[in-house]
Amino acid sequence: MELIAQFFEELYHRTGWNFSVLYNAWEAKKYVNGIYIALELALWGLLGAMIIGALCCFLRLVRFAPLRWLVTAYIEFFRNTPGLAQLYFLFFGLGSYFQLSTYGQNGEPPFLSPFKFVVIGLSLQYGAFVAEILRAGIEAVPKTTKEAAEALGYGRWAALYHIVMPLAFRISLPALGNNMAQIVKSTAMAYAIAVPEALYVAHEIWTEHFNVIEMMNVVLLTYLGMMWIFTLIVRLIERWLHVPGMGR
Amino acid sequence: MTTIVSWFDPGSVWAILIPWFPLMLKGFGLNIAISALSMLIGIFAGAVLGALQMSKIKAIGAPARFLTLFLRNSPWLVIVFYVMFLMPFEMRIGSHWISFPDWVKAVVAFSLPVTGYISEIVRGGMRSVPTTQWEAAAALAFGPVRTAFSVILPQAFRQMLPPTMNLYCSVAMATSLANIVGVQEVITVTQTILTTETKPGLILPAYGTTLVLFFLYVFPISLLSRRLEKIWGKGIQR
Amino acid sequence: MKAENATPQVILKDVRKSYGQLEVLKGISMSVNRSEIVSIIGPSGSGKSTILRCINALAPVNAGSINVAGIEVNDPKLDERALRRRVGMVFQSYNLFPHRTVLQNIMMAPLQVLKQNRADVEQRARALLAKVRLSEKENAYPGELSGGQQQRVAIARSLCMNPEVMMFDEVTAALDPETVKEVLTTIRDVAAEGMTCILVTHEMRFAREISDTVYFTDQGRIVESNNPKDFFENPQDDRTKAFLDKVL
Numbered sequence: 001m002e003l004i005a006q007f008f009e010e011l012y013h014r015t016g017w018n019f020s021v022l023y024n025a026w027e028a029k030k031y032v033n034g035i036y037i038a039l040e041l042a043l044w045g046l047l048g049a050m051i052i053g054a055l056c057c058f059l060r061l062v063r064f065a066p067l068r069w070l071v072t073a074y075i076e077f078f079r080n081t082p083g084l085a086q087l088y089f090l091f092f093g094l095g096s097y098f099q100l101s102t103y104g105q106n107g108e109p110p111f112l113s114p115f116k117f118v119v120i121g122l123s124l125q126y127g128a129f130v131a132e133i134l135r136a137g138i139e140a141v142p143k144t145t146k147e148a149a150e151a152l153g154y155g156r157w158a159a160l161y162h163i164v165m166p167l168a169f170r171i172s173l174p175a176l177g178n179n180m181a182q183i184v185k186s187t188a189m190a191y192a193i194a195v196p197e198a199l200y201v202a203h204e205i206w207t208e209h210f211n212v213i214e215m216m217n218v219v220l221l222t223y224l225g226m227m228w229i230f231t232l233i234v235r236l237i238e239r240w241l242h243v244p245g246m247g248r
Numbered sequence: 249m250t251t252i253v254s255w256f257d258p259g260s261v262w263a264i265l266i267p268w269f270p271l272m273l274k275g276f277g278l279n280i281a282i283s284a285l286s287m288l289i290g291i292f293a294g295a296v297l298g299a300l301q302m303s304k305i306k307a308i309g310a311p312a313r314f315l316t317l318f319l320r321n322s323p324w325l326v327i328v329f330y331v332m333f334l335m336p337f338e339m340r341i342g343s344h345w346i347s348f349p350d351w352v353k354a355v356v357a358f359s360l361p362v363t364g365y366i367s368e369i370v371r372g373g374m375r376s377v378p379t380t381q382w383e384a385a386a387a388l389a390f391g392p393v394r395t396a397f398s399v400i401l402p403q404a405f406r407q408m409l410p411p412t413m414n415l416y417c418s419v420a421m422a423t424s425l426a427n428i429v430g431v432q433e434v435i436t437v438t439q440t441i442l443t444t445e446t447k448p449g450l451i452l453p454a455y456g457t458t459l460v461l462f463f464l465y466v467f468p469i470s471l472l473s474r475r476l477e478k479i480w481g482k483g484i485q486r
Numbered sequence: 487m488k489a490e491n492a493t494p495q496v497i498l499k500d501v502r503k504s505y506g507q508l509e510v511l512k513g514i515s516m517s518v519n520r521s522e523i524v525s526i527i528g529p530s531g532s533g534k535s536t537i538l539r540c541i542n543a544l545a546p547v548n549a550g551s552i553n554v555a556g557i558e559v560n561d562p563k564l565d566e567r568a569l570r571r572r573v574g575m576v577f578q579s580y581n582l583f584p585h586r587t588v589l590q591n592i593m594m595a596p597l598q599v600l601k602q603n604r605a606d607v608e609q610r611a612r613a614l615l616a617k618v619r620l621s622e623k624e625n626a627y628p629g630e631l632s633g634g635q636q637q638r639v640a641i642a643r644s645l646c647m648n649p650e651v652m653m654f655d656e657v658t659a660a661l662d663p664e665t666v667k668e669v670l671t672t673i674r675d676v677a678a679e680g681m682t683c684i685l686v687t688h689e690m691r692f693a694r695e696i697s698d699t700v701y702f703t704d705q706g707r708i709v710e711s712n713n714p715k716d717f718f719e720n721p722q723d724d725r726t727k728a729f730l731d732k733v734l
């Protein structure tokens with residue numbers, strides 16, 4: 001670590017390339033914290049999206065039609081509007097209307113922090129995508145397999161739980177992994193409402209040192225690194241759930 | 249009933265907001281323009297990159313694949329920042345100075361990820377055509393470029409159009425990110441309106457309106473793409 | 487083998503079934519005694535599969551009555567689970583559950599649907615696997631088996647529910663000639679133990695050898711039924727003659 005810091009400090013003095021985060025301990029700490037926040041956003045967002053997606057997928061199977069329409073409306077709306085506009089709507093719109101994001105009269109902190117708003121926003125947006133992915137997965141389970149379950153005496157829900165869902169989940173996994181990567185990328189959006197994640201911290205640093213080029217590259221590498229880690233995790237899950245001979 | 253009536257009362261939020269609609273629409277026009285232009289550029293660049301990806305020459309194929317991966321994995325917002333800050337605001341060509349307003353930079357920025365995604369769509373589309381078609385064409389003495397353009401691409405087109413339309417939906421939605429760097433697109437316009445009016449009750453309906461604008465534009469395209477996927481999906485099954 | 491005690495176990499009376507405008511079954515009546523082996527043959531699209539699907543309530547009928555071991559299938563308050571544990575069905579496309587091993591496939595329904603004791607089920611499952619000569623494959627996944635092996639597992643899976651009637655729907659149609667034999671041997675073993683069997687098949691030699699009664703269907707009607715010897719050597723109806731001329 002010492003050596004790296006020395007190297008980049010040297011580099012700055014000799015060439016003017018200022019990778020300040022790599023030698024300035026204070027900034028490094030701030031930036032690492034930014035990465036940590038970005039990862040946290042991604043993980044919570046992912047969890048929320050999976051829960052909302054699974055719930056919606058389940059509600060869509062219920063025979064009560066108005067409920068299905070409602071869920072479908074939610075899914076279509078959130079899939080077909082920009083995440084940033086959704087976030088603004090939630091944070092500035094709903095947040096101020098219901099006084100969730102504003103300070104109280106006596107200066108009490110807001111009910112929901114910007115961080116939580118981003119998590120909610122990501123969950124709602126990507127939950128809609130997850131719901132759609134899971135539905136496609138369920139549809140991809142061959143009808144004959146469902147019929148075989150029925151012939152063995154499984155009821156609708158038992159077949160869904162024991163046979164259709166486990167298969168649908170495996171079929172959906174690549175698409176879910178893709179979705180996960182999108183969530184990681186979308187965490188950068190948190191910048192817009194001043195959540196101190198990687199991009200935001202980088203912005204603070206480059207306004208102070210005027211080292212935009214260096215910091216942009218650091219940010220880009222950071223995100224590529226995070227994407228790489230998430231891709232590895234998805235691969236691991238895929239391998240873990242892999243069933244010999246299933247699929248191609 | 250009372251709520252509906254009160255919408256049209258002078259002084260109600262909608263009475264204030266509706267006169268601003270033309271301006272918001274103008275802002276949204278810029279979103280559409282940015283998305284269309286960057287899509288156009290991205291399609292051409294992506295087609296080339298996609299073809300390069302398929303190249304059997306390692307020195308061409310590998311870098312093309314790497315670039316594709318890189319463009320697809322970078323967050324759009326980071327790319328927008330990158331281009332905004334690092335692209336000069338004017339450039340000298342011969343004796344002329346050409347200036348690049350922010351929205352042009354936005355077009356450049358969005359065309360980069362589009363290039364990556366199109367490259368991947370092109371590769372997937374080419375792959376979907378059985379290799380025997382390549383061989384059949386080769387047997388008729390077609391060169392690789394001719395084969396691609398007159399045999400494979402027409403067949404791959406159906407495979408590629410729906411994902412390209414989906415990509416366009418994503419681009420149209422992503423143009424809202426240009427707000428963060430101050431391009432006068434619809435969300436920026438909305439924010440200007442909100443600061444001009446300084447009425448807290450306006451925030452919710454104003455952002456709601458931008459959401460609806462995006463939805464009305466994007467949803468039909470996304471529906472059409474799903475339709476095509478369904479219709480053509482049946483035809484191509486082998 | 488001849489049926490010694492002639493108690494009817496499956497009775498269809500004037501069963502009619504339509505899909506939309508298309509009437510697929512136009513009044514089917516048949517009666518299958520305990521331990522009787524019945525074959526249904528006929529041209530493609532004549533409604534053979536539909537008859538089987540109606541018998542275990544996979545497809546609801548429009549008119550007529552079906553009685554299986556005392557259970558009225560057309561009853562709106564039908565207990566589907568009770569019916570399906572009595573009637574086993576094996577499909578042309580095997581329809582094993584790809585995410586479970588061979589042994590798990592066999593044990594799933596008795597455990598999850600009938601809530602039987604695990605130790606008993608496991609013992610029974612192993613015995614059945616031995617019977618279909620696949621003991622060494624108990625931990626393989628369906629995707630790792632050949633078509634004929636998968637079909638034998640599917641038969642064992644149905645048998646593990648201890649059904650009173652077994653139905654086989656063109657179970658050898660998707661297999662290559664080599665493996666057809668091993669599956670037919672398995673069916674022969676099942677029949678020899680006194681199980682009531684209804685089979686739809688294109689294997690005329692097999693139908694002739696194994697059946698007590700052969701039914702011929704055409705365009706949703708039973709045209710002719712007889713003992714196999716007379717049926718194949720002395721067909722009465724012109725349509726039967728034409729069909730046999732074509733396939734024999």
Ligand SMILES: Nc1ncnc2c1ncn2[C@@H]1O[C@H](COP(=O)(O)OP(=O)(O)OP(=O)(O)O)[C@@H](O)[C@H]1O
Nearest residue numbers: 505508510528529530531532533534535536537656
């Ligand atoms: N789910 C369904 N919806 C609409 N029509 C159906 C359905 N299932 C079967 N049919 C129609 O019912 C008729 C009889 O079908 P069935 O599967 O019983 O024929 P089959 O005698 O088993 O033929 P095969 O020998 O080809 O299996 C056919 O015309 C078929 O198109």
Ligand SMILES: [Mg+2]
Nearest residue numbers: 534535536656
């Ligand atoms: Mg059939």
